[in-house]
């Protein structure tokens with residue numbers, strides 16, 4: 001049997017992608033939208049006070065330059081704050097500037113590269129990890145986990161020593177379920193067991209855990225009882241991967257009612273396309289986006 005080799009560049013992932021035609025159409029559409037923002041001077045919208053959560057899965061070595069360029073661009077108009085501070089500012093109605101809070105899902109080993117770049121801006125990131133994949137070294141196990149849970153080619157994961165280094169650098173660790181199952185496909189009892197198992201391991205290794213990001217990230221991948229369970233267990237926030245950002249302006253919020261939105265970033269994307277997603281988030285700012293969507297209530 002051919003040995004499994006871990007993927008360590010984004011070029012390898014792109015090379016293996018299906019649907020190149022669709023990607024091309026999408027890219028052209030985004031080019032047009034980016035031109036529109038430029039033409040109407042909409043980039044100034046990025047100076048709007050808000051809390052915007054941005055997340056990535058990976059920063060491969062061939063994405064690092066782009067990621068550094070993105071950080072440099074964003075740092076001009078934004079203040080990078082930790083996940084916990086972002087939640088605090090939202091809950092306490094203290095959103096007086098444009099704030100960005102970084103997070104990352106899945107604990108891929110090249111998160112260490114991302115951290116290096118973030119550290120140069122004193123930007124804290126919340127790394128949402130699955131205890132089941134941390135420290136995996138068996139390439140066949142990695143291959144299965146990546147294929148079944150992450151739908152990507154096999155990649156290296158962080159080990160617990162690296163998680164400790166991230167904490168020492170001032171980053172946060174969040175709960176992303178124990179083994180990256182889709183919450184909406186579990187029974188409530190299965191979810192509760194998985195969540196508590198992840199929380200117990202993470203708490204033992206990293207200290208108290210305050211934030212939860214459910215897997216896959218669309219609203220339909222989560223449930224209201226699961227949300228309630230997370231918040232009843234003393235967590236401060238629960239975050240999706242649905243695009244959108246946050247404003248308040250109406251006083252303190254009950255954090256058991258707040259439900260967070262995030263914008264995904266792939267550092268390989270053109271900067272103008274990433275700008276488009278951010279501008280769109282500002283243009284669609286809505287107080288109601290601070291709460292559970294109707295589909296989950």
Ligand SMILES: [Zn+2]
Nearest residue numbers: 105106215216
């Ligand atoms: Zn994930």
